[in-house]
Amino acid sequence: MAHPAPGQSHDGRFERSWVLLEQRDSIEGLQSDVNDALAGCGYGEAASFAIRLALEEALVNGFRHGNKGNPSKHVIVECKIDPQGVELVVIDEGEGFDPGSVPDPTADENIDIPSGRGIMLMRAYMSSVEYLHPGNRLRIFYSNPNAAS
């Protein structure tokens, strides 16, 4: 049985927020805490892989595109884990954007363009991905496929 993450209840429920600047150490610490909490709640390797990937893409988008690389601006991450699923909310300090404006990276005319695949990967691995108005607040949800109905 995995050790629970700090703040994780005995039934595996976990709820925590982070206020981050763009630093690899901080991001790795967050990823490690979330990974520990997932293991403590009984999630397997596939879920850990998917959530790490989605969280990484969300953070990069928040820092790079939302905060436009401004090192003094923060990204807030709120995470809630229970046996039914994982909810992540990622908020940057940018003005927001229209996710519909991102071209399909799998279209023939875009396939060899190096950027624009982060949102697609999040959508592929998560059960739902939604940008809340004005577009600087991302909510992603992973539904536990093994949850008791």
Place this chain on the structure above:
Amino acid sequence: MTPIIGSLRAPDVTFVPPQRMTGVHFFDMAQPQQSFIRIVKDPECTLVEFTEKHIIDEVVIRQIGNELTKLVDDSPRPRIVVTFKGVEHLSSAALGTLLTVMNRVKAKDGQLRLCDINAQILQIFQITKLNKILRIEKDLASAKASLGGNK
């Protein structure tokens, strides 16, 4: 599950304080930059191995991109095999770097092969359909065997 959005009770909040200058990764210019790949010269090709199991940090990816670009630029007709043995995570930024390298290799009429990609990473290439334009082989032997033309 009560959604976070609209929840009245704020969850425990961790403010992660800055531990060094933020957003800037300094390298001591007097020292050589850290490399995140290992380059093995082989009679048939140039083999590239990653030294990191997580290729997600933008600084790491940029450095890998710079090294691969130099490798391509230094060869009149590059024949490069990139092995993903040991790689556990890959971000979309890493995919972008591989595409940039592929375009440079193609521009020099060279060849690029990727191999030893685990099932989870392979799925990323399939989802993004990059497996259609990047040549992916099962292992190093088949990657080498697939290289055509002059050595």
